[in-house]
Amino acid sequence: MTALAGRKVGDEVLFYAEKKFVARARIIGLFDNRALAEAVWGTDENQKTWQHIMALDDVTEFAVPAEPVLRGLGVPVPLRSLTLVGAEERLRFLDMVDPAGPARAKVNPPSSGSGAGLGRHDLLRALASLKTHTREQRSSRHKPITLLWAIGRLAAGRERMVEWPRFRQEVAPLLRDFGLADSRVTPEYPFWHLRSSGLWDVAGIEDRKETPTPSRLAEEGASAGFSQDAAKVLRRSLARAEAIGLICSTYLSELDREALLERVGLAGYASASGGLPDGEVDRGRVPRRTRTSSQPVRDSQLVERIKVMYGHACQVCGARIETQHSHYSEAAHIRGLGGPHYGPDRLSNLLCLCPNHHVEFDRLAIYIDEDWAVRRNSTGKIEYKLERHVDHVIEQEYLEYHRGLCGRG
Numbered sequence: 001m002t003a004l005a006g007r008k009v010g011d012e013v014l015f016y017a018e019k020k021f022v023a024r025a026r027i028i029g030l031f032d033n034r035a036l037a038e039a040v041w042g043t044d045e046n047q048k049t050w051q052h053i054m055a056l057d058d059v060t061e062f063a064v065p066a067e068p069v070l071r072g073l074g075v076p077v078p079l080r081s082l083t084l085v086g087a088e089e090r091l092r093f094l095d096m097v098d099p100a101g102p103a104r105a106k107v108n109p110p111s112s113g114s115g116a117g118l119g120r121h122d123l124l125r126a127l128a129s130l131k132t133h134t135r136e137q138r139s140s141r142h143k144p145i146t147l148l149w150a151i152g153r154l155a156a157g158r159e160r161m162v163e164w165p166r167f168r169q170e171v172a173p174l175l176r177d178f179g180l181a182d183s184r185v186t187p188e189y190p191f192w193h194l195r196s197s198g199l200w201d202v203a204g205i206e207d208r209k210e211t212p213t214p215s216r217l218a219e220e221g222a223s224a225g226f227s228q229d230a231a232k233v234l235r236r237s238l239a240r241a242e243a244i245g246l247i248c249s250t251y252l253s254e255l256d257r258e259a260l261l262e263r264v265g266l267a268g269y270a271s272a273s274g275g276l277p278d279g280e281v282d283r284g285r286v287p288r289r290t291r292t293s294s295q296p297v298r299d300s301q302l303v304e305r306i307k308v309m310y311g312h313a314c315q316v317c318g319a320r321i322e323t324q325h326s327h328y329s330e331a332a333h334i335r336g337l338g339g340p341h342y343g344p345d346r347l348s349n350l351l352c353l354c355p356n357h358h359v360e361f362d363r364l365a366i367y368i369d370e371d372w373a374v375r376r377n378s379t380g381k382i383e384y385k386l387e388r389h390v391d392h393v394i395e396q397e398y399l400e401y402h403r404g405l406c407g408r409g
Contacts, residue, residue: 011380013056016079021064029055029371030380118199118229120239124409126199127246133189141179143197144251145260146171146190150226151244152265154234155340161203161225164217167191178252178260188214191224199230237341238401242409244269245364249377249407268340272402273333273362299345303331306350306392314354315387316366316374321354330358334398341401348395367406368399377406 015023034051043049070077073085127147132139149171154160162170171187179185192211194200205212205222212222226234233239244266248257258270312327313320321328332351335343343349353361360366365377374384388394403409 013054016066019066019078021062021066021069023059023061025056025059027054028057029369030382031055031371031373118227118233120233120236120242123199123230123233123239124242124246126197127243128250129197130251131196132251138180139251140183140189141252141255142175142183142186142190143194144247145174145178145264146187146194147247148244148252148260148266149174149264151234151240154226154231155240156265159225160228160231161201161223163221163223164191164214167224168214174260174263177263178255188212188217191217191222194224199227201225201227238397238404241269241341241401242404245403245405245407246409266340268336268338269405271336271362272341272364272405273336273338302345302347302350306331306347306352309389309392310352310387313352313387314357315352316357316361316384317354318387319354319356328355329353330355332358332361334394335401336362343398343401348393349398351394361402364406367403367408369403369408370396370399377408 011027013025013027014021015025031053032051033053034049037049037051037053041050066079067077070079075083075085130143130147132141132143134140150160153162168187168191171190172185175183175185175187188211192202195202202222202224205217205220212220225231234243244261248255248261252260258267261267261270307329310329311320312329314329329352332353333343333345334349334351335341337343337345351361357366366374366383367377368374368386372386372388373382374386375382400409
C-alpha cells in the first residue's frame with residue numbers, strides 16, 4: 001500500500017508488461033469508488049476490489065526494456081508489484097523511459113523568439129525534468145535556485161540575458177546561502193549547464209563540452225538567461241506562478257520558501273494571498289514608520305454576501321464558529337488581490353472559510369483539484385469535498401492559478 005499512499009496528482013505512471021515499460025501517463029485525479037471498481041473489475045474471494053482509482057491523461061505508448069532501469073533503481077527484476085520511485089531517482093533514468101529516447105536531453109539551439117515552439121506545458125515539462133547533479137542521494141540546488149533568480153528578473157521587467165560578472169555577483173550569494181551546506185559555490189555551473197533544460201541560452205562564447213572557467217567567461221564576454229521563447233511564456237502570470245510552485249515543490253522543498261523567494265524578488269509567491277502593494281516586502285524585523293501606500297480595496301458587500309450564502313460555514317470543513325452574538329467566518333480570495341497575483345475582487349474568486357483553512361489555503365498547505373476535492377499539498381491526500389452553493393459559480397482559472405502556486409500545475 002506504500003506506493004498507493006504516496007501517489008499524488010501530477011505524478012507520472014509507467015505501465016509494465018512482459019519485462020518492458022509499454023506506456024506512460026500522468027495522474028490528473030485520485031479517488032476511491034468501490035461501486036465503480038466492482039462494476040469494472042468485480043471482487044475477489046474475500047470481496048475486495050481495487051477501489052483506489054487513478055484518472056490518467058497524456059497517455060503515450062512505447063516499448064522500452066525495463067531491466068536496466070529497474071536494476072539501476074535497485075528494484076527486483078522482474079517487477080511483481082506496484083512500486084513508488086522518488087523524483088530524484090526518476091530523473092536519473094528519465095531518458096531511458098522516454099519514448100523519444102536520449103534526444104530529450106540534447107541542448108536546444110537558441111530560440112528564435114517567435115514563441116511558436118514552446119508552450120506553457122512544454123515549459124513545465126522541461127522544469128519537471130531538470131537534470132541536477134546528484135551526490136550521496138542529494139540533488140544540487142544550483143540550477144533551481146538560478147532559475148528562480150532568473151524568473152525574478154523577468155517578473156521585475158529586467159532583461160533576460162545577463163553578462164557573467166553580474167550573474168556571478170547576484171547568483172553566487174544565493175547559492176552560498178541556500179545551497180547544500182557542503183556544496184561548493186560554483187555559479188559557472190548553472191550559468192553553463194542550464195542549457196540542457198532547453199529553456200536557457202548562453203551567448204558570446206563558443207560551445208564546448210567542459211564547463212568554462214570563470215576567467216574564460218569574463219574574457220569572452222559571455223552572457224546567459226532564459227531563451228526568448230521561455231521568457232515570453234514566463235512573462236504570463238499563470239505560467240510564472242506554476243513554474244515557481246513547481247521548482248520550489250520539486251527541488252527545494254526543504255528550504256525556507258519565503259526567505260528564498262524574497263531574496264530573488266518573488267516574495268508574494270510564497271502565499272496565495274499576496275497582499276503587498278507594488279511587490280514590496282514586509283520584513284517585519286525592522287523599525288516601522290508611517291507612510292502612504294497603495295492598498296487593494298475590497299468590496300465589503302461581496303465579503304458579506306459570500307458569508308451569508310454559506311451561513312458562515314467553512315466550505316472546506318463545514319465548521320461554523322459561534323461568537324457571543326453571531327458567527328465568524330472569513331472571505332478568502334482564491335487568486336489574491338495584492339501583488340504579484342492581482343486577482344479580481346468578484347464572487348467567483350471568493351471562498352467562505354474558517355480561520356484555520358483560510359491560513360492553510362493562503363499558505364499553500366491545501367489546494368482544490370479539478371473535481372472539487374480539497375487535498376493536502378504535502379501528500380495529495382483528499383481531506384474534504386468543497387461545499388458549493390448553487391448560486392456560487394467558482395471560476396476554474398483561479399483555482400488553476402492557486403494549484404500552480406502549490407506546485408500542482
